[in-house]
Amino acid sequence: MRDVAIIGIGQTKIGEHWDTDLRHLALEAILAAMTDAGVTQADALYVGNMLSGELTGQEHLGALIADFAGLRGIEAFKIEAACAAGAAALRMGYLAVASELMDIVIVVGVEKMTDVSGPDATAALAMGADSDHEVAQGLSFVAINALLMRRYMHEYGYTVQDFAPFAINAHRNGMNNPYAMFHFPVTAERFARARMICDPVSLLDSSPLCDGAAAVVLASADAARSFGAVPVRIAASAVGTDAVALHDQNDPLMLEGAALSTHRAYKQAGVGPEDIDLFELHDAFSIMAALSLEAAGFADRGKGLQLALEGEIDIQGRVPVSTMGGLKARGHPVGATGVYQAVEVVQQLRGLAGVNQVPNARLGMAQNIGGSGATVATHILERMAD
Amino acid sequence: MRDVAIIGIGQTKIGEHWDTDLRHLALEAILAAMTDAGVTQADALYVGNMLSGELTGQEHLGALIADFAGLRGIEAFKIEAACAAGAAALRMGYLAVASELMDIVIVVGVEKMTDVSGPDATAALAMGADSDHEVAQGLSFVAINALLMRRYMHEYGYTVQDFAPFAINAHRNGMNNPYAMFHFPVTAERFARARMICDPVSLLDSSPLCDGAAAVVLASADAARSFGAVPVRIAASAVGTDAVALHDQNDPLMLEGAALSTHRAYKQAGVGPEDIDLFELHDAFSIMAALSLEAAGFADRGKGLQLALEGEIDIQGRVPVSTMGGLKARGHPVGATGVYQAVEVVQQLRGLAGVNQVPNARLGMAQNIGGSGATVATHILERMAD
Numbered sequence: 092m093r094d095v096a097i098i099g100i101g102q103t104k105i106g107e108h109w110d111t112d113l114r115h116l117a118l119e120a121i122l123a124a125m126t127d128a129g130v131t132q133a134d135a136l137y138v139g140n141m142l143s144g145e146l147t148g149q150e151h152l153g154a155l156i157a158d159f160a161g162l163r164g165i166e167a168f169k170i171e172a173a174c175a176a177g178a179a180a181l182r183m184g185y186l187a188v189a190s191e192l193m194d195i196v197i198v199v200g201v202e203k204m205t206d207v208s209g210p211d212a213t214a215a216l217a218m219g220a221d222s223d224h225e226v227a228q229g230l231s232f233v234a235i236n237a238l239l240m241r242r243y244m245h246e247y248g249y250t251v252q253d254f255a256p257f258a259i260n261a262h263r264n265g266m267n268n269p270y271a272m273f274h275f276p277v278t279a280e281r282f283a284r285a286r287m288i289c290d291p292v293s294l295l296d297s298s299p300l301c302d303g304a305a306a307v308v309l310a311s312a313d314a315a316r317s318f319g320a321v322p323v324r325i326a327a328s329a330v331g332t333d334a335v336a337l338h339d340q341n342d343p344l345m346l347e348g349a350a351l352s353t354h355r356a357y358k359q360a361g362v363g364p365e366d367i368d369l370f371e372l373h374d375a376f377s378i379m380a381a382l383s384l385e386a387a388g389f390a391d392r393g394k395g396l397q398l399a400l401e402g403e404i405d406i407q408g409r410v411p412v413s414t415m416g417g418l419k420a421r422g423h424p425v426g427a428t429g430v431y432q433a434v435e436v437v438q439q440l441r442g443l444a445g446v447n448q449v450p451n452a453r454l455g456m457a458q459n460i461g462g463s464g465a466t467v468a469t470h471i472l473e474r475m476a477d
Numbered sequence: 478m479r480d481v482a483i484i485g486i487g488q489t490k491i492g493e494h495w496d497t498d499l500r501h502l503a504l505e506a507i508l509a510a511m512t513d514a515g516v517t518q519a520d521a522l523y524v525g526n527m528l529s530g531e532l533t534g535q536e537h538l539g540a541l542i543a544d545f546a547g548l549r550g551i552e553a554f555k556i557e558a559a560c561a562a563g564a565a566a567l568r569m570g571y572l573a574v575a576s577e578l579m580d581i582v583i584v585v586g587v588e589k590m591t592d593v594s595g596p597d598a599t600a601a602l603a604m605g606a607d608s609d610h611e612v613a614q615g616l617s618f619v620a621i622n623a624l625l626m627r628r629y630m631h632e633y634g635y636t637v638q639d640f641a642p643f644a645i646n647a648h649r650n651g652m653n654n655p656y657a658m659f660h661f662p663v664t665a666e667r668f669a670r671a672r673m674i675c676d677p678v679s680l681l682d683s684s685p686l687c688d689g690a691a692a693v694v695l696a697s698a699d700a701a702r703s704f705g706a707v708p709v710r711i712a713a714s715a716v717g718t719d720a721v722a723l724h725d726q727n728d729p730l731m732l733e734g735a736a737l738s739t740h741r742a743y744k745q746a747g748v749g750p751e752d753i754d755l756f757e758l759h760d761a762f763s764i765m766a767a768l769s770l771e772a773a774g775f776a777d778r779g780k781g782l783q784l785a786l787e788g789e790i791d792i793q794g795r796v797p798v799s800t801m802g803g804l805k806a807r808g809h810p811v812g813a814t815g816v817y818q819a820v821e822v823v824q825q826l827r828g829l830a831g832v833n834q835v836p837n838a839r840l841g842m843a844q845n846i847g848g849s850g851a852t853v854a855t856h857i858l859e860r861m862a863d
Binding site: 150151171189190193218 | 478498553554578604605715733
């Protein structure tokens with residue numbers, strides 16, 4: 092195998108894009124990434140997407156988007172892994188370039204969620220849970236996360252209000268990200284007044300239904316310097332899985348898939364949590380952020396929330412998370428999220444994150460979670476020395 | 478990169494399996510392939526599937542099936558490329574082993590299509606066409622193939638009855654395949670009387686809606702001999718794409734994606750059509766079989782049907798196709814088909830195809846097509862020397 096680098100990034104603003112469609116969103120991100128990389132062709136396109144069939148009536152996105160982006164003829168597929176589809180597609184692109192069979196690969200994550208009603212989108216999202224054994228009982232992902240949050244509070248003695256720092260941090264950072272969906276601050280008072288949507292999960296504990304696309308261009312690390320942008324090496328790419336149904340997992344409050352995925356990534360990169368300068372985690376719900384911090388080794392069990400309460404997740408903290416707004420404020424177009432995370436880590440490692448810049452960021456980690464922890468894809472990115 | 482081999486195969490009988498579900502079908506194929514290979518673990522599972530969300534309400538098949546097969550924790554994703562999803566997943570498995578990052582990879586193709594009505598399944602399948610510009614006009618894949626068949630007859634002077642040899646050959650071969658859906662012969666007379674479903678496409682020009690799963694186990698070619706079964710090397714793995722909408726393609730009667738895909742595969746393997754001992758082509762409709770023979774270089778344009786009329790597609794002919802029944806008689810559980818094709822080529826190369834054995838088969842090609850030629854994945858398999 093050979094080392095792989097990200098040589099270009101692109102993203103669309105996230106929002107309710109009622110004036111455009113899935114293929115145009117993907118196109119915008121791909122062209123931005125290709126322009127950034129300075130390439131006009133590619134050997135393959137891998138599309139991360141979860142629900143294009145259910146929400147827009149369109150499968151077969153690989154060939155469709157490749158052709159629409161002017162790349163007719165190249166290898167192209169869609170990769171699905173629930174909300175981890177974006178990072179799964181990145182993983183596939185990584186394998187393709189690492190294999191030496193592909194030199195330039197484009198990975199795009201895209202999701203168009205707002206062409207159906209909110210309840211219909213929520214029902215479609217539940218297809219990432221176990222349809223026979225969870226959905227049949229009426230569980231949605233909001234409900235699953237409410238169960239987890241309630242249990243976490245019960246086990247470790249936290250209150251609902253203790254979760255506020257995740258939303259406060261994400262929204263503060265999102266205000267400075269032009270691509271973020273939300274540009275308003277959240278205070279502890281506002282969090283306390285937020286509408287309860289599935290007790291104890293409030294609207295400000297939840298990521299929004301939205302549309303967006305993000306893309307990266309991959310090349311071998313050796314070739315990366317010959318392209319325009321500052322190259323970022325993929326120091327690790329790793330995946331772990333767990334049971335899909337929450338009740339089949341060994342311990343609902345321990346994300347074993349995330350622990351596996353992170354452990355594999357640390358091992359490949361030869362680093363530990365103490366070496367990570369920022370962590371784009373999967374804060375689809377506040378409870379997921381807390382559990383991720385624990386599974387990835389940044390906090391002991393039950394202490395992930397403590398880390399947030401102590402301000403250690405802020406830009407200036409020990410482990411900055413959601414540095415461009417996270418799933419909560421930047422938005423969570425599900426199949427696109429994993430690629431947005433990678434794009435944002437690259438922004439940080441290039442030193443181009445503006446007022447959200449993590450000082451001297453050299454090593455950044457992105458972790459994308461599908462379902463209630465059943466698929467977890469982790470990438471560790473490293474700024475290549477000048 | 479390193480060479481990759483298929484060290485195990487497994488498949489379920491294809492049919493209308495109302496007594497079981499998607500995960501059990503996948504499990505049966507995976508366990509059969511693992512037993513055949515003599516492995517009890519794997520590094521990754523790639524699932525080829527097109528319509529699990531639309532037809533069974535379940536996405537996130539990677540983690541779901543990995544766990545159900547006793548492989549909790551390993552990397553696992555779903556790959557979608559319309560009806561080429563199976564071979565696309567095989568392609569991904571090939572890249573993973575070739576990259577040297579994975580040693581044992583399982584690829585399973587699975588589709589459960591009969592839990593909804595025929596019209597609903599047909600509508601779901603149309604998501605592999607261009608939803609905005611074809612499906613919105615009422616086109617299904619049956620209709621698209623009827624347009625292609627009519628045009629082919631017009632251009633080259635064939636009659637409807639001239640297409641009979643494809644169905645006759647497929648059903649003759651399917652009768653000897655215990656995993657095939659149909660076990661009845663088709664004669665020219667029966668073909669002539671077949672119910673017209675979308676003129677000029679009759680029921681006997683069409684593959685059935687059905688359920689099934691097939692799996693292969695991959696390892697490096699170097700390691701392959703240490704496992705139980707006769708190893709088969711993947712001499713080539715290649716993909717080509719074209720526009721999804723028929724009206725966007727340069728020439729509807731020339732499968733440019735198939736030509737690209739086959740050309741790339743021939744180049745990688747260092748062979749030409751004259752070296753191929755059997756060709757598992759994508760006979761979802763008779764017209765697709767004729768066009769595939771032409772795009773892959775076995776016949777000049779307009780002469781693919783002639784090849785069939787001359788008996789050259791039979792087991793004893795110049796280019797045996799559908800040797801175990803093809804999509805027509807073995808069946809076409811869409812996302813599984815590409816893996817069934819690979820399994821059957823391996824059966825032939827191992828010399829275990831029974832009365833359907835192609836004499837001295839050394840090099841076999843499988844070609845899986847998504848949409849009306851928009852994604853085409855081609856694999857050339859080679860019996861490894863003793």
